[in-house]
Amino acid sequence: MDAISLKEPDRVPLTPLAHFYPMIQKGMTKQEAMYDSSKSAQAAIEIYTELNVDQVISLAQINNGPLMDALGLKYFKWPGAADEKQKLSDNQPFQFAEGEYMKADEYEEFIADPTGFSIRKLIPRHFSMLSFFSEFPDVGSLTDGFLSVLTLPLFFSSPAAAKIIETIQEITKAYKNYIGDMIFYENQLKKMGFPLQFLNYTQAPFDLVSDFLRGMKGSMLDMYRKPEELKKLLDILTQPAINVTADIAQLFPRYRVVFIALHRGADGFMSLKQFEEFYWPTLTTVMDGLIKRGLIPMPHFQGKYDDRFPYLEEYAKRNKGKLIYRFGQSDIIRAKEMFGNYVCLRGNVPSSLLNVGTPLQIEEYMKNCIEKVSVGGGYLIDAVAGIPDEAKPENVKAMCDAAFKYGVYRK
Amino acid sequence: MPHLSMAFIGNNEKSIIKKRLKKMNLSEKKPRELYKERYERIMTTISIEEPDRVPIVPGVMFYPTEQYGMTKREAMYDLAKTAKAYSEVLTSLNIDALPPLLSIWPGELMDILGARVFKWPGAADENYRLEDHLPFQFVEGEYLKAEEYGELFEDPTGTILKKVIPRQFGALQGFSEFPEFSNLASGLGVMFSLPVFNAMPGTKRINDVLNAASEYFMKYISITNNYVNSIKKLGFPLFNSGIALAPFDVISDLLRGMRGSMLDMYRHPEELKKLTNMFIEGQIKAGLQLAQMTPKVKVIFMPLHRGADGFMSNEQFEEFYWPGLTSVMEGLIKHNFIPGLFLEGGYNERLEYLADFAKNHKGKVLYWFDRTDLSKAKELFGDHACIKGNIPGSLLNAGTPQQVEDYVRESIEKCAEGGGYIIDGGVSGIPDEAKPENVKAMTDAVFKYGWYRK
Numbered sequence: 001m002d003a004i005s006l007k008e009p010d011r012v013p014l015t016p017l018a019h020f021y022p023m024i025q026k027g028m029t030k031q032e033a034m035y036d037s038s039k040s041a042q043a044a045i046e047i048y049t050e051l052n053v054d055q056v057i058s059l060a061q062i063n064n065g066p067l068m069d070a071l072g073l074k075y076f077k078w079p080g081a082a083d084e085k086q087k088l089s090d091n092q093p094f095q096f097a098e099g100e101y102m103k104a105d106e107y108e109e110f111i112a113d114p115t116g117f118s119i120r121k122l123i124p125r126h127f128s129m130l131s132f133f134s135e136f137p138d139v140g141s142l143t144d145g146f147l148s149v150l151t152l153p154l155f156f157s158s159p160a161a162a163k164i165i166e167t168i169q170e171i172t173k174a175y176k177n178y179i180g181d182m183i184f185y186e187n188q189l190k191k192m193g194f195p196l197q198f199l200n201y202t203q204a205p206f207d208l209v210s211d212f213l214r215g216m217k218g219s220m221l222d223m224y225r226k227p228e229e230l231k232k233l234l235d236i237l238t239q240p241a242i243n244v245t246a247d248i249a250q251l252f253p254r255y256r257v258v259f260i261a262l263h264r265g266a267d268g269f270m271s272l273k274q275f276e277e278f279y280w281p282t283l284t285t286v287m288d289g290l291i292k293r294g295l296i297p298m299p300h301f302q303g304k305y306d307d308r309f310p311y312l313e314e315y316a317k318r319n320k321g322k323l324i325y326r327f328g329q330s331d332i333i334r335a336k337e338m339f340g341n342y343v344c345l346r347g348n349v350p351s352s353l354l355n356v357g358t359p360l361q362i363e364e365y366m367k368n369c370i371e372k373v374s375v376g377g378g379y380l381i382d383a384v385a386g387i388p389d390e391a392k393p394e395n396v397k398a399m400c401d402a403a404f405k406y407g408v409y410r411k
Numbered sequence: 412m413p414h415l416s417m418a419f420i421g422n423n424e425k426s427i428i429k430k431r432l433k434k435m436n437l438s439e440k441k442p443r444e445l446y447k448e449r450y451e452r453i454m455t456t457i458s459i460e461e462p463d464r465v466p467i468v469p470g471v472m473f474y475p476t477e478q479y480g481m482t483k484r485e486a487m488y489d490l491a492k493t494a495k496a497y498s499e500v501l502t503s504l505n506i507d508a509l510p511p512l513l514s515i516w517p518g519e520l521m522d523i524l525g526a527r528v529f530k531w532p533g534a535a536d537e538n539y540r541l542e543d544h545l546p547f548q549f550v551e552g553e554y555l556k557a558e559e560y561g562e563l564f565e566d567p568t569g570t571i572l573k574k575v576i577p578r579q580f581g582a583l584q585g586f587s588e589f590p591e592f593s594n595l596a597s598g599l600g601v602m603f604s605l606p607v608f609n610a611m612p613g614t615k616r617i618n619d620v621l622n623a624a625s626e627y628f629m630k631y632i633s634i635t636n637n638y639v640n641s642i643k644k645l646g647f648p649l650f651n652s653g654i655a656l657a658p659f660d661v662i663s664d665l666l667r668g669m670r671g672s673m674l675d676m677y678r679h680p681e682e683l684k685k686l687t688n689m690f691i692e693g694q695i696k697a698g699l700q701l702a703q704m705t706p707k708v709k710v711i712f713m714p715l716h717r718g719a720d721g722f723m724s725n726e727q728f729e730e731f732y733w734p735g736l737t738s739v740m741e742g743l744i745k746h747n748f749i750p751g752l753f754l755e756g757g758y759n760e761r762l763e764y765l766a767d768f769a770k771n772h773k774g775k776v777l778y779w780f781d782r783t784d785l786s787k788a789k790e791l792f793g794d795h796a797c798i799k800g801n802i803p804g805s806l807l808n809a810g811t812p813q814q815v816e817d818y819v820r821e822s823i824e825k826c827a828e829g830g831g832y833i834i835d836g837g838v839s840g841i842p843d844e845a846k847p848e849n850v851k852a853m854t855d856a857v858f859k860y861g862w863y864r865k
Binding site: 067 | 516517521524549565566567568571572580589590591592593594597598599600603605607610618621622624625627654661666690693701
């Protein structure tokens with residue numbers, strides 16, 4: 001917390017993200033990791049405590065196969081999926097399956113009835129097991145006045161409704177198993193003195209649209225062809241995103257950091273002008289909303305954001321000590337110079353180094369990084385994309401050891 | 412008061428009925444032929460042609476169950492018996508078609524849903540319970556508040572699910588925790604928000620309620636199907652099936668309340684109109700959903716509430732009430748059904764509107780009047796719309812058989828010419844407490860004076 005509020009703690013905290021690294025170290029396949037959350041929890045506990053990190057990553061990072069099967073998830077492919085179309089081989093990591101889940105001519109429909117459109121159109125497109133949601137009654141049928149006494153049961157007694165209820169029960173069962181293991185994981189670590197990094201996450205509204213509604217291609221085209229509709233959609237998604245995140249935060253008051261993985265805002269995806277027009281305004285509104293509720297947004301600037309630094313700088317100055325910027329391939333030393341006095345930085349040991357470098361290279365990189373970035377607090381050590389699944393253990397160890405060797409402010 | 416059902420018990424009574432039927436020259440006809448005759452008599456008159464005789468199709472609510480010795484509570488809770496009462500009491504009247512059971516709301520279903528929109532005899536919840544002999548009543552309320560218009564327009568399904576339904580149905584309060592659309596739209600959000608919603612105590616209750624409601628609904632459907640089949644076997648068609656409402660009434664009855672909707676015409680006219688438009692498709696669908704279960708029955712019942720004279724000016728009627736209503740009517744007509752408006756109260760000031768619609772939909776609409784001047788209606792649009800009504804309830808309750816006979820005769824003289832007329836009572840048809848001898852006098856009078864040709 002000291003590092004976040006820009007004070008010097010005793011040592012630069014070591015807080016790496018990771019996905020499958022601990023499970024692979026324990027000889028599990030990725031398929032096993034996703035399907036046996038209890039075994040994954042054991043593996044992660046052993047590896048993270050051994051590395052002596054300051055905060056441990058939540059298991060949610062690796063997703064849960066049984067839950068995804070119960071939903072018939074269509075927007076991922078993953079090892080061991082029950083559905084052949086989504087299935088990858090046991091040692092591949094899960095992948096995002098881009099799609100135009102909302103068509104270009106459906107903006108109006110979404111905007112006119114967001115919940116209705118989401119239930120009847122998007123959910124069936126995102127989840128094959130929930131295809132029956134398409135028959136969810138429309139607004140008129142939900143409110144027939146006194147006729148509802150008959151028309152509501154008329155829907156409830158339909159095969160579609162029975163199927164919906166049955167599927168949700170299945171999903172809940174899968175979810176409970178999964179959550180049970182997550183709670184075990186958290187409690188075990190807590191007993192051993194290791195707090196979790198965060199549990200809560202949200203998305204930049206633009207990414208929600210790009211990932212789950214229009215697809216990358218669709219959202220990019222819409223900036224030219226349907227700019228007003230796109231902006232309107234971004235606007236209406238913003239406040240609910242804040243509300244939902246705040247609600248979850250209330251359930252877990254110990255975790256104030258909210259992870260926001262950014263996808264399409266990076267250099268190269270859009271021009272600065274487009275970033276300013278489409279991406280940044282609703283993202284900052286979401287972050288404002290979270291900060292106002294005492295939460296700590298942690299945008300993860302995946303890829304390069306060097307072109308966007310002036311925006312990041314301006315926002316950090318307005319919200320000093322209230323958020324974390326986690327960097328991918330951006331120049332973190334330049335970031336420190338520009339706005340390191342206003343915001344805690346997190347990053348950014350390159351994956352390539354951890355995968356194929358030597359411990360010595362890692363140590364040198366870390367030494368340089370800590371020297372330049374840790375001055376005055378406000379630095380958290382992490383790898384670009386977290387610890388890569390296939391990282392060499394000796395390199396990971398070198399990264400962690402370097403934190404203890406070079407990261408000490410005072411003893 | 413003798414129960415008509417008794418007539419079916421003694422042999423003596425049976426032979427009297429046989430004699431009566433013989434006298435009416437009907438005894439040799441098989442039920443199937445009678446069914447066809449009655450069905451065609453009605454369809455002919457609706458299409459504004461002269462059948463052999465003016466049809467008589469009285470609406471009812473509790474009249475048959477009262478005659479059968481049932482309380483209103485029993486009628487609402489024992490629908491199988493209610494169906495029997497309807498069938499026995501009404502078929503013994505030798506009328507041309509029977510109403511559906513829809514006028515008697517199923518008490519058990521309303522208990523299961525925890526309906527807050529009615530009070531009724533025998534309700535499980537004391538706060539909504541009336542005495543056994545009282546008819547059910549609407550509970551006027553602002554189920555949607557004036558300041559919630561904006562919210563409703565921004566997210567109609569969400570607001571209805573999370574705010575309105577929990578207020579209308581106590582047992583469905585769990586819907587207030589339904590996930591936010593940002594979670595429903597983002598695949599990741601669904602992954603946890605659906606199970607979390609499902610694991611909430613309120614949702615557990617919803618699941619139980621939905622199971623019980625759909626189980627009961629199946630029973631309900633089988634009772635109504637049996638009813639329709641049993642009267643068909645006796646030679647009687649069902650007159651109407653399905654209900655649709657005027658969109659304004661949907662709002663006034665159970666969203667904004669009467670007071671709210673009346674004020675909104677002044678304070679929130681644009682919102683009110685927009686909301687009215689939102690319920691057009693739903694009402695068409697609601698009407699068709701039930702009606703399509705009995706596709707041969709063409710009339711869809713449309714009881715109107717706030718459109719009557721006195722509730723609003725003609726200007727307001729034209730602006731707020733009529734456009735939504737006619738859109739629903741047109742939707743039903745497009746699907747080959749006949750909107751059967753029940754124009755409760757007086758519609759004397761609205762006759763021009765009714766005439767206008769009738770002229771554009773000749774033979775495709777039916778107007779059932781209560782306290783409207785039928786001769787004027789006949790004069791204005793009798794060549795285009797079938798008129799039904801309006802033997803006064805007061806006469807059937809407290810008049811003499813002779814007075815009833817005279818009234819029916821005069822009505823036939825005024826309205827029957829050229830077809831397009833059906834005899835019925837005014838408010839809700841035969842009043843619950845009508846004298847059986849008056850009801851009989853009404854039927855007999857039709858057989859006495861209603862012939863176009865024999």
